[in-house]
Amino acid sequence: MRKDYEIIKDLITDNSKVLDLGCGNGELLAYLKKEKNIKGKGIEINGQRVSESIARGITVYQGDMEEVLPEYPDKAYDYIIISQTLQEIRNPELVLKHSLRVARFVIVSFPNFGHWKVRFYILCRGRIPPNIGGFNYTWHETPDVHPLSIRDFEDYCKERSIRIVKAHYLNEDREVNISPNFFATLGIYMITQSS
Amino acid sequence: MEEVYYVETQYYTFAHPPNELVLESGEKLGPITLAYETYGELNKDKTNAILILHALSGDAHVAGYHRGDRKPGWWDNMVGPGKAFDTNKYFVICSNVIGGCKGSTGPSSINPATGRPYGLDFPVITIKDMVNAQRYLIDYLGIEKLLCVAGGSMGGMQVLQWTVSYPERVRSAIPIATASRNKAMQIAFNEVGRQAIMSDPNWNRGDYYGKTPPNTGLAIARMVGHITYLSEESMEYKFGRRLRQKEKYGYDFSIDFEVESYLHYQGVSFTQRFDANSYLYITKAIDYFDLANGYGSLFEAFSNSTQIKFLVISFSSDWLYPPSQSKEIVRALEANGIDVTYREIESSYGHDAFLLEAEEQTRIISSFLRYVYEEIR
Numbered sequence A: 001m002r003k004d005y006e007i008i009k010d011l012i013t014d015n016s017k018v019l020d021l022g023c024g025n026g027e028l029l030a031y032l033k034k035e036k037n038i039k040g041k042g043i044e045i046n047g048q049r050v051s052e053s054i055a056r057g058i059t060v061y062q063g064d065m066e067e068v069l070p071e072y073p074d075k076a077y078d079y080i081i082i083s084q085t086l087q088e089i090r091n092p093e094l095v096l097k098h099s100l101r102v103a104r105f106v107i108v109s110f111p112n113f114g115h116w117k118v119r120f121y122i123l124c125r126g127r128i129p130p131n132i133g134g135f136n137y138t139w140h141e142t143p144d145v146h147p148l149s150i151r152d153f154e155d156y157c158k159e160r161s162i163r164i165v166k167a168h169y170l171n172e173d174r175e176v177n178i179s180p181n182f183f184a185t186l187g188i189y190m191i192t193q194s195s
Numbered sequence B: 001m002e003e004v005y006y007v008e009t010q011y012y013t014f015a016h017p018p019n020e021l022v023l024e025s026g027e028k029l030g031p032i033t034l035a036y037e038t039y040g041e042l043n044k045d046k047t048n049a050i051l052i053l054h055a056l057s058g059d060a061h062v063a064g065y066h067r068g069d070r071k072p073g074w075w076d077n078m079v080g081p082g083k084a085f086d087t088n089k090y091f092v093i094c095s096n097v098i099g100g101c102k103g104s105t106g107p108s109s110i111n112p113a114t115g116r117p118y119g120l121d122f123p124v125i126t127i128k129d130m131v132n133a134q135r136y137l138i139d140y141l142g143i144e145k146l147l148c149v150a151g152g153s154m155g156g157m158q159v160l161q162w163t164v165s166y167p168e169r170v171r172s173a174i175p176i177a178t179a180s181r182n183k184a185m186q187i188a189f190n191e192v193g194r195q196a197i198m199s200d201p202n203w204n205r206g207d208y209y210g211k212t213p214p215n216t217g218l219a220i221a222r223m224v225g226h227i228t229y230l231s232e233e234s235m236e237y238k239f240g241r242r243l244r245q246k247e248k249y250g251y252d253f254s255i256d257f258e259v260e261s262y263l264h265y266q267g268v269s270f271t272q273r274f275d276a277n278s279y280l281y282i283t284k285a286i287d288y289f290d291l292a293n294g295y296g297s298l299f300e301a302f303s304n305s306t307q308i309k310f311l312v313i314s315f316s317s318d319w320l321y322p323p324s325q326s327k328e329i330v331r332a333l334e335a336n337g338i339d340v341t342y343r344e345i346e347s348s349y350g351h352d353a354f355l356l357e358a359e360e361q362t363r364i365i366s367s368f369l370r371y372v373y374e375e376i377r
Helices: A004-010 A029-035 A049-057 A065-071 A091-100 A115-124 A150-159 B127-140 B156-165 B182-198 B203-208 B215-229 B232-238 B258-273 B276-288 B323-335 B350-356 B356-373
Strands: A017-021 A037-043 A060-062 A077-083 A103-111 A163-171 A187-191 B011-016 B032-041 B051-054 B091-095 B148-152 B172-176 B309-315 B340-343
Touching: A004 A029, A004 A077, A004 A103, A004 A187, A004 B340, A017 A029, A017 A091, A029 A037, A037 A049, A037 A065, A037 B215, A049 A060, A049 B340, A049 B356, A065 A091, A077 A091, A091 A103, A091 A187, A115 B309, A115 B340, A150 A163, A150 A187, B011 B127, B032 B127, B051 B127, B051 B156, B091 B127, B127 B156, B127 B276, B148 B356, B156 B276, B172 B356, B182 B215, B182 B276, B203 B215, B203 B276, B215 B258, B232 B258, B309 B323, B309 B350, B309 B356, B323 B340, B340 B356
Parallel strands: A017 A037, A017 A077, A037 A060, A060 B340, A077 A103, B051 B091, B051 B148, B148 B172, B172 B309, B309 B340
Antiparallel strands: A103 A187, A163 A187, B011 B032, B032 B091
16 A cells, blocks of 8 residues: 555544545545544545545545535544645635644645755756656646645644644655655645644 | 346235325325336345336336337336346336326326316325335335435435435435425426416316327427426537528428427427326426425434435536535535435536436446445345
8 A cells, every 4th residue: 555545544543534635536535444444535526536436435525625624514523634635725724724623633645845856956957847746747737736845834834823743754655754844755744723 | 239128017006095195285195006117136135125216207117128119218228237226136116106197196097086087186296295105115015124215306306305204214315416495497497387288278177088188288398398408518419500301491480490390309209108287296296395394404304314325416517406406415414424425427418417327327326336235234
């Protein structure tokens, strides 16, 4: 299994209620269901991916998370997962705010645009690197409308008094311990606003 | 080559006086006959039964062939061996609604009190009454709990009514292209249809059996209805401004355009297979449908349905029962903590998509049913 999925699996407790925002083909929820016996649900806007999730036995809502999340009641879920989706969301502020309200813990992972390769690419070539986040998108194709770095995210949490319960930094499949904003390609956080 | 699946309509009669069915209106109806068909085999534990509910003009003949017929049942692309509702695995039941004209008791049936067809003496029925009648059939078949109730349009309304009226009798539900209540625009179209029938002199206050029926009115009602089942895009694709068997405009009021010819054909052929009074009664039942009625809100209506698993399906171009109304259902279910999956299928077919988009529906419905069935085994 993907290393980031394994880390997410280890962050959540057995039998918990999990909502996956932008659940894609349902692979992560199916994995958590199998490993942790979670009661899971996904939100996904792409119809084909919704069908793939259904084929995996996942409960899924086809629609826009920014539209439905505000209607969910407080603490309806134990965990909300935003796996490599945060940078694609139109209004990440709104989604994070409501996620922290709707779930006790929010697990966020995102590609780190502070990684040294990104920095050097821009510095040396003066162009936006085509492979941020592991995909070969050009600037006009990329769905990443809100690229962010590990430092950006941690500053954001500090400003909003969001508590970081746990942080993991990955460079490809290996954990990074030194200067993560420079060496990690992916940050994975568990955050909360509960006391 | 696919094997031809032959099926026969069966009949079950119940609610014999003095034990008539008490209707929502307070009136009584009995005896009641339901025409129904079954497909596949009921397993030993009776846990594999699926009830399919039909729409306004549907009937019990959901799939397969009647001997001598050239056309299969109305949802044959979805029901049968290896299909979405796989009759190799599941026992599928479909019955004609009360008020209908395809073998179940309706306004064209003989009124035992007079020995003549009911006509307007037939009591006004509701979606809830249709479901209550179906429950007798399910009891008779010895099924304690249905694996699934499924249907589109008015069939979807019956699905929702089942989950509210008999939550303990249903494991899962698939309401398709439907709504929890009929709204103004939907009532408006139905009223145009009814007025077309009632303004036809042959209607004769519903007393036309054995005489010339109000075919003109019924055909116009069907034409209006048919427009609402399509979409602007699908009509443009299907007909455009193409002329019917002529090179230039006729400059008269005969048929010029393909779309006119199509609607005329749909209207006239409908009169061959449907009873005008049934059209009045069934559209009225649809108009009266409001699931929240008597509960205060839709949320409260579903408050006892928490053990049921839902798959709600809508279609992007359906403007008669648009995705927004399916989402209303989903919201009310979610607010009750009910397990609900929602899929909005991209389609240009309009409301008719539930009968036509077999591939995508098959993919999600067969998966959904497989997991529901696995859970109980």
